[in-house]
Amino acid sequence: xxxxIVVEALGKRYSITQSGRQPYSTLRDTIASxxxxxxxxxxxxxxxxxxxxxxxxxxxxxxxxxxxxxGRNGAGKSTLLKLLSRITEPTxxxxxxxxxxxxxxxxxxxxxxxxxxRENIFLNGAILGMSRREIVSxxxxxxxxxxxxxxxxxxxxxxxxxxxxxxxxxxAANLDPEVLIVxxxxxxxxxxxxxxxxxxxxxxxxxxxxxxxxxxxxxxSVRALCTRALWLDHGxxxxxxxxxxxxxxxxxxxxxxxxxxRSLETVKRLPGQGERLMITRVTLxxxxxxxxxxxxxxxxxxxxxxxxxxxxxxxxxxxxEGVRMMSLDSDLESERRNLGGPHTGSVTLMLPVxxxxxGRYALDVAARSGDNVSLDxxxxxxxxxxxxxxxxxxxxxxxxxxxxxxxxWHWDGDxxxxxxxx
Amino acid sequence: MQEMVIEAGHAExxxxxxxxxxxxxxxxxxxRDILVRYKQTALGVGWALLQPFLTMVVFTIVFGRxxxxxxxxxxxxxxxxxxxxxxxxxxxxxxxxxxxxITNTNLISKVYFPRLIVPAGSVVVSLVDFxxxxxxxxxxxxxYQFWPxxxxxxxxxxxxxxxxxxxxxxxxxxxxxxxFRDFRYIVPFIVQLGVxxxxxxxxxxxxxxxxRLLYSLNPLVGVIDLFxxxxxxxxxxxPSLVIxxxxxxxxxxxxxxxxxxxxxxFADII
Numbered sequence: 162x163x164x165x166i167v168v169e170a171l172g173k174r175y176s177i178t179q180s181g182r183q184p185y186s187t188l189r190d191t192i193a194s195x196x197x198x199x200x201x202x203x204x205x206x207x208x209x210x211x212x213x214x215x216x217x218x219x220x221x222x223x224x225x226x227x228x229x230x231x232g233r234n235g236a237g238k239s240t241l242l243k244l245l246s247r248i249t250e251p252t253x254x255x256x257x258x259x260x261x262x263x264x265x266x267x268x269x270x271x272x273x274x275x276x277x278x279r280e281n282i283f284l285n286g287a288i289l290g291m292s293r294r295e296i297v298s299x300x301x302x303x304x305x306x307x308x309x310x311x312x313x314x315x316x317x318x319x320x321x322x323x324x325x326x327x328x329x330x331x332x333a334a335n336l337d338p339e340v341l342i343v344x345x346x347x348x349x350x351x352x353x354x355x356x357x358x359x360x361x362x363x364x365x366x367x368x369x370x371x372x373x374x375x376x377x378x379x380x381x382s383v384r385a386l387c388t389r390a391l392w393l394d395h396g397x398x399x400x401x402x403x404x405x406x407x408x409x410x411x412x413x414x415x416x417x418x419x420x421x422x423r424s425l426e427t428v429k430r431l432p433g434q435g436e437r438l439m440i441t442r443v444t445l446x447x448x449x450x451x452x453x454x455x456x457x458x459x460x461x462x463x464x465x466x467x468x469x470x471x472x473x474x475x476x477x478x479x480x481x482e483g484v485r486m487m488s489l490d491s492d493l494e495s496e497r498r499n500l501g502g503p504h505t506g507s508v509t510l511m512l513p514v515x516x517x518x519x520g521r522y523a524l525d526v527a528a529r530s531g532d533n534v535s536l537d538x539x540x541x542x543x544x545x546x547x548x549x550x551x552x553x554x555x556x557x558x559x560x561x562x563x564x565x566x567x568x569x570w571h572w573d574g575d576x577x578x579x580x581x582x583x
Numbered sequence: 584m585q586e587m588v589i590e591a592g593h594a595e596x597x598x599x600x601x602x603x604x605x606x607x608x609x610x611x612x613x614x615r616d617i618l619v620r621y622k623q624t625a626l627g628v629g630w631a632l633l634q635p636f637l638t639m640v641v642f643t644i645v646f647g648r649x650x651x652x653x654x655x656x657x658x659x660x661x662x663x664x665x666x667x668x669x670x671x672x673x674x675x676x677x678x679x680x681x682x683x684x685i686t687n688t689n690l691i692s693k694v695y696f697p698r699l700i701v702p703a704g705s706v707v708v709s710l711v712d713f714x715x716x717x718x719x720x721x722x723x724x725x726x727y728q729f730w731p732x733x734x735x736x737x738x739x740x741x742x743x744x745x746x747x748x749x750x751x752x753x754x755x756x757x758x759x760x761x762x763f764r765d766f767r768y769i770v771p772f773i774v775q776l777g778v779x780x781x782x783x784x785x786x787x788x789x790x791x792x793x794x795r796l797l798y799s800l801n802p803l804v805g806v807i808d809l810f811x812x813x814x815x816x817x818x819x820x821x822p823s824l825v826i827x828x829x830x831x832x833x834x835x836x837x838x839x840x841x842x843x844x845x846x847x848x849f850a851d852i853i
Contacts, residue, residue, distance in 0.1 A: 175851065186762070186763060186764075187763055187764050187765040188763040188765050188766055189765055191763065243850065244589065245589075246694075246695055247589060247695035248691075248692065248693065248694065248695050248850045249847070249848075249850040249851050250589075250591060250847045250848075251589065251590065251591045252591055253591055254590075254591065255588065255589070255590045255591075256588070256589040256590075257586060257587070257588050257589075258586070258587045258589070259585070259586050259587075260585065261585070262587070264694070264695070266693045266694075267689075267693045270689065270690060270693045270694055271689065271690050271694070273615055273619060275618075275619050275622050276615065276618060276619065276622075280615075280618065283611065284611055284612075284614075284615050287607055287608045287611035288608060288611075288690065288694055288696075289694070292607055293607055
């Protein structure tokens with residue numbers, strides 16, 4: 162196997178000054194402390210705390226591998242990507258990368274709102290490392306992929322956020338690197354476009370043999386895209402291996418089990434999420450246990466900062482491997498609603514009978530507005546245990562998973578009821 | 584296939600080669616800033632003309648009429664304008680480049696490229712206003728029927744000299760600005776003071792001879808004197824030019840050195 166990336170004993174230390182949260186200082190403070198130091202002969206050392214964002218991280222990625230990087234917020238995922246893309250320097254260790262690298266840590270880096278779509282394509286392309294000639298030769302493909310042809314000469318500040326994301330991703334998707342580094346950019350934009358992007362990334366790795374590194378909170382995306390996964394925990398590698406094994410290991414230990422209510426106000430979100438509408442709490446069955454075969458009630462509390470039209474809420478249950486088992490979307494059963502003015506409110510969904518097999522599920526909660534733009538998205542925000550209920554048959558094999566529906570069965574052939582004599 | 588090694592404290596071996604590779608991004612960033620600048624201001628190009636024009640009027644009245652400083656027969660507005668051209672360019676380039684890293688925080692924390700191209704690009708952007716002001720100089724010369732002759736061609740090599748004079752301090756202050764956030768308050772102060780301690784509104788001949796060498800420690804003295812010589816044919820005081828040139832080179836070396844030294848931590852502290 163040809164190694165595309167070799168990482169050896171990588172570490173990154175940040176110094177946090179205790180006085181302020183800002184990493185930069187002011188001249189005034191520096192002079193002031195210098196004067197103090199001069200007055201008292203003993204050195205007054207600024208209280209600094211070392212924080213290792215990454216420590217002793219080693220791994221190897223083969224050429225053509227698609228590696229998913231998972232872990233909780235603050236585990237060091239973004240720091241790792243920043244080191245790999247040369248934005249910041251490691252404190253210890255070494256990285257060896259073979260081939261041209263393109264990193265996509267954000268959608269639309271360097272987009273300027275005053276410039277038109279056309280101008281931004283060139284600017285963003287150059288920022289991502291394309292030459293002018295490359296951009297010109299791929300211009301039509303980019304425009305096609307983004308589906309923004311008639312708005313090419315409109316300043317992007319007038320674009321809807323969906324269009325903006327599409328354009329930004331389209332530029333990145335037409336990069337031609339040997340190694341692609343992607344940070345969670347797929348979680349924005351509408352679901353149809355997300356699928357298109359995932360498809361593009363999959364093609365990129367399978368048919369063209371490129372190496373991809375992909376950070377995501379969405380276990381489903383990692384599972385769909387990645388062959389291998391790396392789990393970071395407090396700046397160290399907790400587990401590395403096939404993506405299925407790692408995802409399973411991660412989900413089993415990363416969340417408290419059996420929650421039925423969870424406050425979501427302080428959960429770290431992706432940029433742009435939870436700004437206009439924030440989901441503040443999700444409660445299942447008023448805090449009582451969730452049981453198979455019994456009714457399920459999910460209440461979503463939200464806080465609205467600004468009127469939004471055509472709002473829909475959605476709740477999803479995924480297996481520990483990140484496979485979605487059940488989706489409940491408000492706009493399929495009822496119409497979308499317009500939410501006016503800042504207020505707090507809640508929506509409650511009722512399911513007469515919960516058919517999910519007993520077991521553990523990751524809960525996803527989301528709110529979307531008119532053009533399928535995500536208002537707030539909280540993937541795997543709680544860990545739900547579905548318990549066997551009073552009507553649950555004694556023999557249920559968990560491994561079959563998913564949903565057990567009471568179907569109608571018809572037998573054609575020589576079959577007689579159990580109770581009948583043969 | 585190229586192999587890249589990223590290591591702690593590993594001085595970038597091909598840094599200057601990288602800058603060459605990223606030259607297109609350099610032009611794209613400059614192009615973006617120019618586009619945005621002229622799209623956003625309603626007056627656009629008009630502003631680039633109005634500002635030096637009004638400054639020239641005020642300086643002509645204050646230094647020429649009120650203080651009655653000598654001009655050796657050159658129309659005072661042209662004497663002022665010859666100093667104003669390099670001054671406005673250098674002061675604008677300095678203000679823009681010193682803030683450039685902060686205004687491009689987003690880029691610096693999300694993409695790799697040699698950071699040097701950001702402040703250097705802002706210097707180039709300021710050149711556009713500078714070239715526009717030349718149109719105003721042409722109008723002034725026609726109005727006063729003042730023609731200095733082929734000596735004006737000397738302005739062509741002088742423009743790069745002005746660029747270098749702005750780049751050194753620009754790099755230094757832009758890097759200091761990332762490290763010390765209150766440094767930004769110092770630049771407007773330097774600019775405000777600089778217009779009076781540089782020979783903008785008056786010829787540097789009015790400075791007494793014994794102070795002249797000390798005065799030339801201000802690198803702009805040499806640049807402005809040469810501009811004024813090329814435009815109005817004033818006499819040149821060579822020792823002061825040498826001192827200014829040495830200071831310009833020194834500031835450039837210090838600027839690049841400090842910038843390179845702090846550059847790799849920009850993304851961590853910006």
